[in-house]
Structure formats: C-alpha cells, structure tokens
Amino acid sequence: MPHELDTTSPLDLTTLDEADVVSGAPATGHRALTTVGGVEVGVWEMTPGTATDVEADEVFVVLSGSATVDFSDGTSLELGPGSTVRLHAGEETRWTVRETLRKVYLT
Numbered sequence: 001m002p003h004e005l006d007t008t009s010p011l012d013l014t015t016l017d018e019a020d021v022v023s024g025a026p027a028t029g030h031r032a033l034t035t036v037g038g039v040e041v042g043v044w045e046m047t048p049g050t051a052t053d054v055e056a057d058e059v060f061v062v063l064s065g066s067a068t069v070d071f072s073d074g075t076s077l078e079l080g081p082g083s084t085v086r087l088h089a090g091e092e093t094r095w096t097v098r099e100t101l102r103k104v105y106l107t
Contacts, residue, residue, distance in 0.1 A: 005041070006033070006043075007104055013029040014027055014029060016028060020053065024050060028046045030105075040105075041105070044060070044105055046067070046095060049096075051094070053092075055089060057107060058107040059107075061103060062080060062081055064101070065098075065102055067095055067096060067097040068095075070093065071093055072091070
C-alpha cells in the first residue's frame, strides 16, 4: 500500500558553523523520510545566504527556492524547482541561496 511522504512540514533549522559561512546567516535542516533498498530518502532545506560544504554521494530534486552551486572545478549550476542533480562524495561546493531552497534527496 502506498504511503505519502511529508515534504512540506517545517524543518528544525540550525545555523551553520561560522567556518562554513561565506555571507549572510544561512541555516539548514533535514528530516529522513524513508529508506529504499538501503538508500535514505529525505527532505533538506537551506535559508538565504552563502556557505561552503563537502558533499556526500547524493541525488536530489529541488522542490522550491533558488540557488547557485559552485563546484571547486569551476563549474556551477543554477537551481530551481525541478532541478535534478547528482553530487559525488568529497566534492567541495559553495551554495548561494537566494530564496529558501528545499530539496528531496537520496543518499
């Protein structure tokens, strides 16, 4: 029997470590929703601001918001609703969120 997963309820947000913040006061939060074949499926959100990160192995789909992700190899992606992205473990990124970004992830 199918079960609807809650991707819209508010998340508990935590401000980021000062060392990771480039500008603004971004906060993030996430909630695991289920697992499928050993893969965690969850929802993640980041408020406006710019921060650096080191990625996990992940695929995600943006539900709402807008952001730019810059990669250490010089490439960048513009994100908005419907964007589908594959991240590789260890990639160094810089997230510039203009409008609170919410995504569903598989990791």
